[in-house]
Amino acid sequence: MKKVLVLYYSQSGQLKKVMDRIVMPLKHDDEIECDYRAIKPLHPYPYPWLFYNFFNVFPEAVYLDGCDVKPIKVQDEYDLIVLGYTSWFLSPSIPVTGFLQSDQAKRLFKDKPVVTVIACRDMWLVAQEKMKSLLKGLGARLLDNVVLTDQGKSLYTFVTTPRWLLTGKKDAFWFFPQAGISEEEIAAASRFGERLSSALGKDEEKHSASMLNHLGAVNVNGKLIASERIAHRSFLIWSKLIKKAGKPNSQGRNVVITIYAIFLLLLIVTLVPLNMLIRKLIYPFRKKAIDEAVINYELPSGR
DSSP states (O other): OEEEEEEEOOSSSHHHHHHHHHHHHHHTOTTEEEEEEEOOBSSOOOSSOOHHHHHHTHHHHHTTOOOOBOOOOOOSOOSEEEEEEOEETTEEOHHHHHHHTSHHHHHHHTTOEEEEEEEESSOOHHHHHHHHHHHHHTTOEEEEEEEEEOSSOHHHHHHHHHHHHHHOOOSOBTTBOOSSSOHHHHHHTHHHHHHHHHHHHTTGGGSSSOSSTTSOOBOOOGGGHHHHHHHHHHHHHHHHHHHHTOSTTOHHHHHHHHHHHHHHHHHHHTHHHHHHHHHHHHHHHHHHHHHHHHHHHHTTTBO
């Protein structure tokens, strides 16, 4: 009998729907005992977000300052851990970071194979690099990664995703598509659970090779790599300024957040479209370097 622990933190409920699909085949396998648990912060975050509440978590997310989380009732030993998370400001969500920094995680993840599952807008590379570092610090072995991203073009999601986060509305409007991951892609995520169920039956989790190859688990958009790196450098600078301005929800911090929000809006309206055009123009000249970076970021579980 194999024991699998599935952990996740889902604020809007979308990631939970993804995890439900992945867990289903594991639950139906008589040779697998699957514990399915939600990570719960001691002080819940609001959803939908209020504007200042949303940006007040920005510095802590970027610098991996995790929050306190409730202990999770689990067993002592598992053969595999599946960890689902979303990206907050190009970083793992604060509750997931908080859990991975807890004493309980140190005991659970030590020497354990891990599969990460990401559901986000379209930028997750930096978040996964941070996740790799957190898992390495726990002594865990990252075997696989699954990434599901929002439907619609990147430029559209600059509107649809904030609207969804701040109002709870994800329906299509005007010429904008529905926010979030498509229902078809969520439903198809069950294939990952089916493969894991089969792999566990063959003891594949005991080895270092990926269990989810050739399933389309990870697809990196090479044209977004440079943009994400630039965005993260900007996030590091601004989050440090916001942090120095005061404690969360203080007047000083909110003033700097207001300035940053105006800066961000102007950036999206002006430089982002220009940057997209420049990326298209220079892509043919940097194709080899970008392709190499794509291969690197898609590991594990790519191709």
